[in-house]
Amino acid sequence: MAGAQPGVHALQLKPVAVPESLKKGSKFMKWDDVSIQKKLFNVTVTETDVLDISTIKDTRNGKYAKLPKDTKLRELLDVGAMVGKMENRVLTVVFGPDMVNISFLNFVAFQEDLWTGELFSLASNLLAQNMSRESSFCSLISLSLTCSIFRMFSADRKRVETALENCNLSSGRNDAIPQDDFTTEIFKAFLNSICPRPDIDTIFSEVGAKSRPYLTVEQLTDFINNKQRDPRLNEILYPPLKVEQVQTLVEKYEPNAMLSQRGQISVEGFTRYLSGEENSIVPPEKLDQSEDMTLPLSHYLINSSHNTYLTAGQLAGNSSVEMYRQVLLSGCRCVELDCWKGRTTEEEPVITHGFTMTSEISFKEVIEAIAESAFKTSPFPVILSFENHVDSPKQQAKMAEYCKSIFGDALLTEALEKFPLEQGVALPSPMDLMGKILIKNKKKSQKADGSTKKKLTEQTSNTYSDTSSMCEPSSPSTGQPVVLAPYCCCRAYLFDFTGKNKKIFLSVQLFCWKERFVFMMWICLQDTAGSETFATEEMSNLVNYIQPVKFTSFVAAKGTYEMSSFVETKALEQLTKSPVEFVEYNKLQLSRIYPKGTRYDSSNYMPQVFWNAGCQLVALNFQVIDLSMQLNLGMYEYNGKSGYRLKPEYMRRTDKAFDPFTERTVDGIVANTLSVKIISGQFLSDRKVGTYVEVDMFGLPVDTKRKAFRTKTSPGNSVNPVWEEEPIVFKKVVLPTLASLRIAVYEDGGKFIGHRIIPVSAIRPGYHYVGLRNEKNQSLTLPALFIYIEVKDYVPDTFAEVIEALSNPIRYINLMEQRASQLAALTLEEGREEVDNKEVYLEAQSMEELKQQKVFVREQRRQYKELKELVKRHHKKTTDMIKEHTARQNEQHSQHLRHRASMQKSAKRDGKKSSWRLAELKEQQQLQLLTLRQEQYYSEKYLKREHVKQVGPFKQNIIGMFVCIYVSGGVRFGVLGAATSRGKRHFQRLPMHPSQSCEYLKCLEATSSNFARNVHFYSKGIHFYAVYQWFSNFFCFPKSHH
Secondary structure, eight states: OTTOOSSOOOOOOOOOOOOHHHHHOOOEEEEOOOOOOTTOOOOOOOOOOOOOGGGEEEEEOGGGSOOOSSHHHHHHHSOTTSOSOHHHHEEEEEEOSSSSSOEEEEEEESSSOOHHHHHHHHHTOHHHHTOOHHHHHHHHTTSOOOSOHHHHTTTOHHHHHHHHHHTTOOOSTTOOOOTTTSOHHHHHHHHHHHSOOHHHHHHHIIIIITTSSOEEHHHHHHHIIIIISOTTSOTTTSOOOOHHHHHHHHHHHOSOHHHHHTTEEOHHHHHHHHTSGGGOSSOHHHHSOOSOOOSOGGGEEEEEESSTTBSSOSSEEOBOSHHHHHHHHTTOOEEEEEEEOOOSTTOOOEEOOTTSEEOOEEHHHHHHHHHHHTTSSOOSOEEEEEEEOOOOHHHHHHHHHHHHHHHGGGBOOSOOTTSOSOTTOOOOOTTTTTTOEEEEOOOOOTTOOSOOOOOEEOOOOSSOOTTOSOOOOSOGGGOOOEEEEEETTTTEEEEEOOSSSOOOOOOSSOOOOTTOOOOOOOOEETTTSSSOOOOOHHHHTTBSSOEEOOOOOTTTOOOTTEEEEEEHHHHHHHHHHOHHHHHHHHHHSEEEEEOOTTOTTOOOOOTHHHHTTTOSEEEEOTTSOOHHHHHHHHHTTSSTTOSEEEOOGGGTOTTSOOOTTOOSOOTTOOOEEEEEEEEEEESOOSSSOOEEEEEEEESSTTTOEEEEEEOOOBSSOOSSOBOOOOOEEEEEESOGGGOEEEEEEEETTSOEEEEEEEEGGGOOOEEEEEEEEOTTSOEEEEEEEEEEEEEEEOOOGGGHHHHHHHHOHHHHHHHHHHHHHHHHHHHOOTTOOOOOOOOOOOOOOOHHHHHTSHHHHHHHHHHHHHHHHHHHHHHHHHHHHHHHHHHHHHHHHHHHHHHHHHHHHHHHHHHHHHHHHHHHHHHHHHHHHHHHHHHHHHHHHHHHHHHHHHHHHHHHHHHHHHHHHHHTTSOOHHHHHHHHHHHHHHHHTSSSOHHHHHHHHHHHHHHHHHHHHHHHHSSSSOOHHHHHHHHHHHHTOOGGGO
């Protein structure tokens, strides 16, 4: 069946249970950071406020809690009678209607705080956020009554007075009701009186009560199994209820003990059952984490945020660190950090929206906020999408160090051993990455040298659409801005204002004064506004499984660890041109979709468009709760609010292609037929206005039906309107696992009251209350709709009659007999009398008598002969198959032997060729070596001969010089030094080996120095022959020259 699961899910959600320590209470001191003006002493006393726990966003203590800024206040709160450090005793409660508008309550406990974890657990309990209508009524009376009942139900005062009188309560305008008299039963009776339910009385009568004031337990069992049970469920895994099980429901909801003991339930008990937790429209296992979390990361839709730090529009407004906490606490698993270079003396990186008037926040504070809130709501991995514009290597190193030191072991810095960064290896699963933080940042390029050319230029769009041309307004006198050209890189616009006094300013600030318009033109660095800077080594080392690359084509995308980001227009273009390829791409790699730059009001695109293509990171602006964001909140409310939703099977299987634009049913996926009937509403508005209901369906393009149905407007009744209209039928929902049903209620003027978004695969059929939610997906206590839903597998019209006969054969036979009797009057011939059918009595025969009948004996013989013939054929066919198999096996064996023999011969032949080639190469090498040796020998011989030729004349000059010196009768050392220097230069020019030249020079210096000493000491008795002998030894003269 379509809704069947592989196994029964064991519910892991914890019911709402307040610990005894919280019930007993604790002593706290409440403090506020308020500035008191000097010489002004005003003391304001207010009544005790009651904080609805559903509005609590977070609870903090320790270093993440707010501490008093005033020193005197801190000393006053940190008194000696308290136990423990003040940091551990501080409790900060964060509450508010949405993620942007939040407030803080600060307390200091007298002992170490025990409330933080328990209070957050109660506020974030999924069963508490989806409690039944019966449970929500019981929770209302536990609060102290501090408001006027007439003000609470101001829609119809007369109705309130009548209800109070029916409950025997005081109904005067200034009367007070004692709290002890306003019990649970009185409160329920008051609500039933103020909001009577004739629609339930009708259903109670149709089920089987009729004129009786009760239903039997058997009738209630049939009602639950036939009307309230999901027909898509497997009857073996999810069997129908038994009478014993239904009896426990009767005992639980029937207020009359006598009726419950007899196995009977009254209208009041039946009404309580319909509003009880067993009859919620969404089963608890769908709220729980019930999807498989062990598949690759690319098989999940991941809750993602765009420009997480912004609290308003894209051009101006405040950036907030608190937004990161709130977004993560809501279940988001991918946040964006636009990092820019800090301009302060500390050189701390900042996060802001570049080249706009949004404020800056500290990068370090954001990392600390993420570390605190990352895994409070969901334990599964968080992805940090860095848009890195920091062109300072020092500040990038700081960013990397902050991530390592603050995140600690939670930061995934290296790939897991089981999932290396290789092509063909799938991404790890959310279960493998549980409790980890992944960084998405550009990897350092090997070719990057760290320098970029910055050119100051006026940025314009690289590509212009048909609407980007210059135009003039239709009414020039209105003074409205007209977009001339979008600045895609700067995320700003060039505006043209029309008016009398035109002034043009080149500015980055807003100006406003009378009679003049402002013309703004943004100037930016060409390579910083639209593109990121190069990543340094420190930041690059933090990136592993999510490496952003520029998208070129679906064919080129191979690495599972690579991902690409698409602006919504580019993604829509790819989806339109190549829908099947886009789905295939998302089976292996991650893709991130983000809003286009012209959404300066922070509006969002429709995420369902890209969920249909399997895009994982569909990033939205969380600060604006429009319809797109409401769908996102409705999508990720389920699966334990983990931030991960498993994609349908066809979007994960690599052996099957899926076209998101298909209009036919997909093989292996059972389409659904959904029917919704709006019966009535309860406490829809506190004003006396008309109301109406709209029903939408979101899913594949073929499944999407916007404003498919709208009820008539109830005339001035918002307390208990009843709509008697035909149900809206969605005949064929092709992909129910990706489709969502939206039911919204509006006032007569179109004002939004509340809505509810429910996945089609999670809807329980039958009669149910639908508790409405506001735009922020927060539960509204009283407003609700009572509807009837039918969900079943889709059957084409051609097979509808066959399915009807199989599902209810008795009714089908009765219908056929009724049609035959109706046609009998038309087919009866004239003058022919009808034959009376008389009853004929036939005696029953025993089994032995039937066996003796000839027909039985003849049939038995015939079957025996057929059996023998079949056995013979079977034996013959078996023998033939064995022979055929043996022949094929022998043939394959012989082929194998022949092939092996041929391979062996080929190997031997290749071996001989290799040996011959090796011998040939050795011979060639020896010849080359011999040739080189001969060339070297002749070269050395030639150099020696040239050396001898050039040294001869130099020898004669030296000898002649020394002869002259000796004859002159004195030795001049300056002449001798000059001769030695000229000898050095001459020998350096001689063609000889460098080592040989150095030897000669050293020898020349030594000889000249020795000669000088001998001349000095023996100048009177020196002999020319001794000088000649020294230089002859130095120059190695031949004996013929001595």
